[in-house]
Amino acid sequence: MRKAIFCLLLLVSNIPASAQEDLIINVDARTTTSLNxxxxxxxxxxxxxxxxxxxxxxxxxxxxxxxxxxxxxxxxxxxxxxxxxxxxxxxPxxxxxxxxxxxxxxxxxxxxxxxxxxxxxxxxxxxxxxxxxxxxxxxxxxxxxxxxxxxxxxxxxxxxxxxxxxxxxxxxxxxxxxxxxxxxxxxxxxxxxxxxxxxRDVNLITVPQSFVQQYALQLAKNQEVNTTKDQYELRGHVKLNQLSTAGNLTVEIPELKVKQQFKISGDSLSFSLNAKNLELWSPQHPRLYEVILSYNGEQIEDKIGFRKIETQGKDILLNGKKIFLRGISIHEEIPQQMRRAHSKEDAMQLFGYVKDLNANMVRLAHYPHNPNMTKVADSLGLLVWSEIPVYWTIDFENEEVVKKAKKQLREMIIRDRNRASVIIWSVGNETPVSPVRTSFMKSLITEARAIDNSRLISAALEVGNENGVFRIDDPLGEFTDIVAVNEYLGWYGGLPGDAKTAKWEVVYDKPLFFSETGAGAKSGFFGDKETRWSEDYQEWYYQEQVKMMQRMPDNFSGLSPWILMDFRSPRRNHPNYQEGWNRKGLIDNEGNKKKAFFVLQEYYGSIE
Ligand code: GCB
Incomplete structure (x- = not known):
């Protein structure tokens, strides 16, 4: 009978048991010796x-x-x-x-x-x-x-x-x-x-012979979620490092008065819990619960938020309610010091600017950022798009390359499955349309869903433009949950004013998201608005974009403009304006806000 219940749980669980990496998750909660x-x-x-x-x-x-x-x-x-x-x-x-x-x-x-x-x-x-x-x-x-x-x-x-x-x-x-x-x-x-x-950090981790390597705990997928309801079913999955002959796993959520013991035999367990008086996690109320997993003498503590993300036709729903993603893209970089970000303090600094912008979402471009980013996002109530670096033209024909992409995808998802902030896994950015590319990308989507089918899957798709009509029919859009595109009308073609007459057509009945839009400006350089690289040009670009956003069809579900801060790029070689920096930041490399920052800030403030 018990076996039957266990198998049933495996079938209905939203946390499939197929994650087979050896990765140990939640390092912070283990017995460690730092080698930083x-x-x-x-x-x-x-x-x-x-x-x-x-x-x-x-x-x-x-x-x-x-x-x-x-x-x-x-x-x-x-x-x-x-x-x-x-x-x-x-x-690090x-x-x-x-x-x-x-x-x-x-x-x-x-x-x-x-x-x-x-x-x-x-x-x-x-x-x-x-x-x-x-x-x-x-x-x-x-x-x-x-x-x-x-x-x-x-x-x-x-x-x-x-x-x-x-x-x-x-x-x-x-x-x-x-x-x-x-x-x-x-x-x-x-x-x-x-x-x-x-x-990033280096640690020695000491664990018992048999230990919990990975786990996931989240709201059961197929239950209704709304603000009046306060009893929810949670589903969990635990993967041990090795077969256990028989062991007990205790799952505790003290604030919800949940404490339950499960028997594990084999190397994994799927389970279900009922939680009364549960408050859902959301940007307005980023409620996190202490969760304690005890097994074989080891106690793993985590802070987990519970929320539901889904799409319904052309809408994105968070906890059953339509949400508009007021996003911004970020690179994992502290430009003031021309270095990679890695610490909690770095995350606080970057997200401080994000909050100031009145944003509720970040696109962590174009690769998985360090775990402090998603942890801090959890506590600040920022929604996260997390991506693997399948970027531009990679070798789509090569079987080995597919495997490498899948591995990075698994490592990203397994590490961050317990972060409520992460609502979107992205499998890539601006990959050029062709049958082999689409089947490559589709196989990544299948892989992502096999590990975690509780989140949305996306990618920055390709978009065509004919006389101001932007048409999104990239075949990959059939497989993603949201239709996301990068759009630079008035920077990589035309002038910002062209946005006035732009029309958007999407062949899929899905939410539309602008994963990028942006223009470059050298901070402190002013001119008239038609002078490229001036802050005025960038400001004008954003003003026109905002007007366009305001009259978008109702499938329009949000945007994450390019980009929060100027960032280093060897492709950007203008001797006066760039000097190795991509200047599309709303904030320059010293932390000064450019004029365009305030345009987006006001727009986001108006729809908050
Ligand atoms: C894009 C890319 C992004 C670039 C940006 C740009 O579409 O996705 O990585 O940095 O355009 O500035 O051109």
Whole structure:
């Protein structure tokens, strides 16, 4: 009977059991030792530490391999590499912003640090977890390779084999390579800076032999949601690292007086809970509940909000009510310091501007941002669009490339499935229409839904323009939940005033969303409104856009203009106006608001 109920739950659960990555989620709630801080480095453009002079990968115990500690026993011993205090980088952090030699560097850098442990863990498993490394990482501990990972914006971890950890002087080396390649995700061509390095936190995680690796808890999908109702069904799914012969999982939500125990046998469990007096999460009321999962001596605490996102015909509904997304796009960058954002403070700074704009939504472009962004968004009540870097023209024909994209998609979703703020998973941006591209993108959508069918799926689609009539019939629109396009009328064609007569036609009965619209302006440069790069031009652009938004058909469900702040881009080379910056920010690289900021702020304020 119990088995029957369990199978039934699997069938009806909105959290499918197919997530098979080894990723450990919610690192903050685990027993960890931080390995952030000062690391030594070697810049290795020829990859000498990895390949020998015949260009063969070095053997593990090769003393010249950079993952091995250089040893000199005699005065005459020849050693040609080493780590020292003279060359150091801070982790987390991109390397580009930390020393002038790295500004444009794309290639291999070896990171090294030593660490001691208070005590050697007994009868525990230990994992080395990275929040993100851009792009390819090879990880070695005490001369042994733990593994490698590709993908610059998603987390990964490796188990440390028993007996390898020492109490003192553990020698940890990571080879990081941010070279761009045609068969990677993203590919060689993007409009952002290719910040390299160990850009997010590094932690040792100690867990019991059998432990909860991943979990998801959310409102059961097919129940009605409204403001008067206060009893809801929650559905959960837990994945263990290994088969358990029999163990108990306790799920607690103290504020809702929920405490229930479930038996797990096998390596996963789907369950259902009833919660009385539950307040739904929303931008106006970003209610988060403390959730405690206990299993095999480990307690994992999380803060989870419960809300429902869906589409109904041409509308987006949040908790059963139509919502308009007053969004803004952001890159994961602190332009004042020309660096990647990574911390909670960085997230607070960026979202401070977002709140000031009267926005209720952010498009985290064009790759998964660090976990502080979605956590802070949860607590501030900002809705999130989260995306993988399937950007422009990637190698759609290549089976290996599909696999790489799917892997990044899984890592993004599994990490953030418990963030109420995330309402949209995006599978890509402005990919050119062709049958092979559409089947590639469709397979990503299928993958995303298989892991999480409780959120909306989108992508920035292609749009055609014939004499001011914008028609969206991109075949990918058949498979996405919302029809999103990037639109630059008056910047990449025509003048801002052309928006006055623009017409929009969508062949799908779905919500329409402008995932981008924008114009460049050099902060502090004023002219008449027709002078390109002036703040006046950008202001005019926004004024015309706002008027157009106000008369859009009723499928129009929101926008996330391009972009909150000026950001670094090697494609932007005008010597006076750009100097390596994409200037479409509403705020410049020093934090000053441009005139257009106030146009959007007023528009959003008027529809708040
Ligand atoms: C786009 C891209 C975005 C670019 C932007 C621009 O359509 O999606 O990544 O930065 O246009 O500024 O041209």
């Amino acid at each position: 801080g000062t690391w030594s480095y070697i810049i290795d453009p020829y990859e000498t530490g990895f390949y020998d002079y015949r260009y063969k990968e070095r053997r593990e115990n090769d003393p010249e391999a950079y993952w091995n500690r250089p040893v000199t026993r005699n005065r005459w011993d020849r050693v040609e590499h080493g780590y020292g205090d003279k060359y150091t980088l801070q982790v 952090g991109d390397w580009n912003s930390q020393a002038e030699v790295f500004k444009y560097y794309e290639g291999s850098v070896w990171y090294q640090r030593e660490f001691d442990l208070k005590e050697l863990p007994e009868n525990k498993r230990v994992f080395l977890h990275f929040g993100a490394v851009n792009y390819e990482a090879h990880v070695y501990l005490n001369g042994k390779k733990l593994g490698s990972h590709k993908g610059g914006f998603t987390p990964f971890n490796f188990e440390i084999p028993v007996g390898l950890l020492e109490k003192e002087n553990n020698f940890l080396v990571v080879k990081v390579d941010n070279k761009r390649h045609p068969q990677e995700i993203p590919t060689v061509n993007t409009d952002w800076w290719n910040f390299g390095g160990i850009t």
